Amino acid sequence: MDELKTLIKELEHEPPASLARQRQRLIREAAAAPRDRSWRGLLSFDRHARRPFLSGRRLAVGAVVAAAVAAGVAVPSLLGSAQPAYALAKNQDGSINLKIYEFRDPERIEKELAAWGVTADITYLPLGKRCGNDRAPALAGDDFGATEKELLSDDAATRARVRERLEKSPSFQAIRPEDGITIYPRHIKPGQIAMIEVMENPVTPTAERPGAAWQFSGRLTTGPVEPCDVVADPSAGDIGDATPPPGN
Amino acid sequence: MVTDTSPLVVDSEIITSSLDDPEQFATLFDRYAAMLYRYISFRLGPELADDLVGETFLIAFRRRAAYDISYREARPWLLGIATKLITAHRRTEVSRYRALERQGPARPVEGPEEAITRDLTAQGSRTDLLNALAQLSRGDRDVLLLVAWSDMTYEEAARALGIPVGTVKSRLNRARRKVRRTLGEINPLEEHDHG
Numbered sequence: 001m002d003e004l005k006t007l008i009k010e011l012e013h014e015p016p017a018s019l020a021r022q023r024q025r026l027i028r029e030a031a032a033a034p035r036d037r038s039w040r041g042l043l044s045f046d047r048h049a050r051r052p053f054l055s056g057r058r059l060a061v062g063a064v065v066a067a068a069v070a071a072g073v074a075v076p077s078l079l080g081s082a083q084p085a086y087a088l089a090k091n092q093d094g095s096i097n098l099k100i101y102e103f104r105d106p107e108r109i110e111k112e113l114a115a116w117g118v119t120a121d122i123t124y125l126p127l128g129k130r131c132g133n134d135r136a137p138a139l140a141g142d143d144f145g146a147t148e149k150e151l152l153s154d155d156a157a158t159r160a161r162v163r164e165r166l167e168k169s170p171s172f173q174a175i176r177p178e179d180g181i182t183i184y185p186r187h188i189k190p191g192q193i194a195m196i197e198v199m200e201n202p203v204t205p206t207a208e209r210p211g212a213a214w215q216f217s218g219r220l221t222t223g224p225v226e227p228c229d230v231v232a233d234p235s236a237g238d239i240g241d242a243t244p245p246p247g248n
Numbered sequence: 249m250v251t252d253t254s255p256l257v258v259d260s261e262i263i264t265s266s267l268d269d270p271e272q273f274a275t276l277f278d279r280y281a282a283m284l285y286r287y288i289s290f291r292l293g294p295e296l297a298d299d300l301v302g303e304t305f306l307i308a309f310r311r312r313a314a315y316d317i318s319y320r321e322a323r324p325w326l327l328g329i330a331t332k333l334i335t336a337h338r339r340t341e342v343s344r345y346r347a348l349e350r351q352g353p354a355r356p357v358e359g360p361e362e363a364i365t366r367d368l369t370a371q372g373s374r375t376d377l378l379n380a381l382a383q384l385s386r387g388d389r390d391v392l393l394l395v396a397w398s399d400m401t402y403e404e405a406a407r408a409l410g411i412p413v414g415t416v417k418s419r420l421n422r423a424r425r426k427v428r429r430t431l432g433e434i435n436p437l438e439e440h441d442h443g
Contacts, residue, residue, distance in 0.1 A: 003373050003431070004396050011348070012290035013297065015282040022302030023277050029306055030270035163269065177265075179257060 031156070088112050091182075098181040106198075113194070118185050120194045121225045129199065132231035136195060136221035141170040175218030192220045197228070259322035263315045273309050276322055281305070283323070284330050287397055291334050291341050300337075304330045319407070327398055328408030331390050338386050345382040349375050373431055380430035384423055391416055392423035 088109070089097045096116060098109065106122035113120040123131065150162050166172055174187035175194055183194060196218040259276060266273040281301055288304075289297035307329050308322075315325065334341060381389060395405050395416075402420075406413040 003377055007374060007377055008290050008397055012286040013294040015285035018298055019281055019285060019301060022281065022298060022305065023274060025302045026277055026305045026309060027271060027274055029309060030273055033270040179261065
């Protein structure tokens, strides 16, 4: 160990118990902070939407989609390398972790998931596109009864309640935005299909920004699943965290 | 209150989910507050460290929407914010090194003659080192101490401080040269190649 390292060891102090007060300070600020509304833009029931207001059923589906998308995930520097187009890993609790490195081969992911007993329908979309059609019927249980007023509320408590209800929905239980996408087969009933749409950021990776950001939406359906009718999604730009400016 | 502090959840995901669920950000506090406290207390002493750890997290929290999620680890980002806060207290930092220079090491010098000689030599270089740190320009000192303390790569240090990698290298070289000169050409610093 060199002298500077020795000096560092001599001069640094162990954190005191009083540091907990600083955690409280952060929690106070966090509790008062507004929730990010970018996910609202992904739903078609925002104030500027021209399409008719969604029914309760579609609203529930949209909310599931939005919550999933809110967890946009960055993929590390794997483009252009010899990595497989996707990587699946089974966790100890039986859940399946899906990291999509280059999402050009959804059929193979579907096959791999089928081998693990999960029927999946996976769609790849470039960022800025979405499926314009409903594609498949929603699960009754996904309708958690949130009203437009609740979804657009600025009140933190209301929003927390909506989120809590959303997280209890069957689709969210089965397909979660955890460490990429994590599928929980124990929450998928026989006959249900895990429908996942992935939107990849087409920005070319660079040394400074080695990853490609992507977002996904996922929900369960009993089928049948129609093909995706790809349309432009101007709200994709609202996400903000798809191509964020450098940290710091 | 945060319940999931599993290391399997990467920092960038916590930051992203905190946009919608701000309290999630406390997970980062649980992961890095102790580390930041050690770093800040080494440079400014324990009196300011507590408050500046809190300050670092408040700044990070307010800037979380701008965090580049392609970087999974938030440690360099947080250390960068802390370093900037330390720079604002650079007079305190320099006074601290000066005061320590006068005080000598915390442990009393005892023991057989050989050990005393060895300790006195160590004490001599310690005084020189503190003197050198006090004399460095703040930019050079920030890079030297951030890299020496955290074992960051040049790239991470550059990103943490918001300066080009070339600047990190040149500041580090200059700082090491000055310290070495003060210590009478004894090389006190491991010459890791972080690049």
